[in-house]
Amino acid sequence: MRKLVLTRDGSFGSFAATDILKATIAIIYRQRLGQEETESLANRYLHTQEQKVRLGFEFPQRRDSFTIGRLAAKLALECHLDDVLPNDVAIGSGVFHQPIIMGASVRCCELGVSISHSDQICVAVIHHKGHPIGVDVENLAEADVVSVLSDVNARLRQQFFKLSLNEYEAASILWVGRESLGKVLTTGMTVPLKLYEPTSVSEVEAGFKLSYKTFTQYQTQVMAIDKAWLAMTFPAQTKIDFGWLRGT
Template identity: 25%
Template sequence: MKYTDITTELVESDKSIPLTMSFCSLKSIDYIEDEFINTYLNMNEKDYYNKLKYDARKISFLLGRVSSKRAIASYMDCNDYQSISIEKGIFCNPIVKCNNHNITVTITHTKHIGMTAATKEFYPIGIDIEGIDKHYTKAIKTQLTDKEIQLVEQHSLGAEVGFVTLWTIKEALSKVLRIGFLTSLKTYEVERIEGNDYCINGYYKNFKMFKSTTYKIDKYLVTICYPSKCDLKLNYETVYNAIINDL
């Protein structure tokens, strides 16, 4: 498994809030050895992992666990990954259990890339990573409002990238709210997008207390949703290098 850890920050007025991120990639379960499993998974997690029958499910589980534990460990400046436990809330949102620290994490993954961001629980955040696929964009368009389709048509992104961009902006918000897409997608309607073809800021119609930043990296889109009172100090080059390193 390859991984890249990043330390950045949210800034609220003149207050800096540390935010750590971890990017991981894994293309084959054959590369995983027992020593690696013993480093990152606790007893309950190992039992669960060993019961998984399919390699794809094992890969997605490891991408989520390793990226989240590395992001949390980086945030707390510790290397005891087994002391960190990630459990599921009632809506499958990740819950951190680690020495009573008030930390929130948000996790996302594609087929081979996993990504987690961690920060203070007082600052809700959500992330999403999606591959750009022209077949996928057709399905996404059917789930967008007329206003959102117009946003894409008016921007230089083009339909293939634009529709997936809006999807990641919505999904990142759904993770902030910790309910996923259990309500109408219209609730998450994107009111405005601005920026260039590589770094896009998104704003919501019904959730003006949040905003998002999307980075276009090769054939992937990475979106982070965070409180609109804050500025995200994460530049394009940092995200680019992290993703390219893991490809």
């Protein structure tokens, strides 16, 4: 688990920076967890309601993905709030199937959570609801590259070219960026994808930054991690110290 260091350039109003500008990320490498260890952690960290849900899945792959996702979220929560027992808190689903934190603690009610997983990696971020963050991790299939790039304009393609990114890398960055933006907006991929198209892509310390015309209030930073791409979408005026990435 890593506590993210967030700062702001300017503000849209008054807020308690020490409360809102705080987030914690947990990354689980799925191949490092055996079945026995996974079950042990599930019994330790998951709420009885989460246990009931996961044991209700018919297919083992779906059950494992749910379990690892919830474990990542609980590990991040344990680091974020050291006075809350993770198994006292349930992470349920909202009306748009987004994960939501449900717990007796007033401090938990102030928090939001974003969860994503690929075949190899699971990521969860705990953040304050007043400072939304969406996370996504993907390993894009080669067969999807053409369809992802099919409606990308020439100007954006040229920006990717100038950054020496090949088509697979460009498509992966666009796809994972869209997914993380959709999570912040709680729209998912249910709106025309053109709305999610970035106006610019630039190189930053952690990887690449996407900026948007339609959603100017947000930015997305995308980075390569292990064999996947990790994207985090957060307010455009926020800066995150990604030094934690070097320790993963």
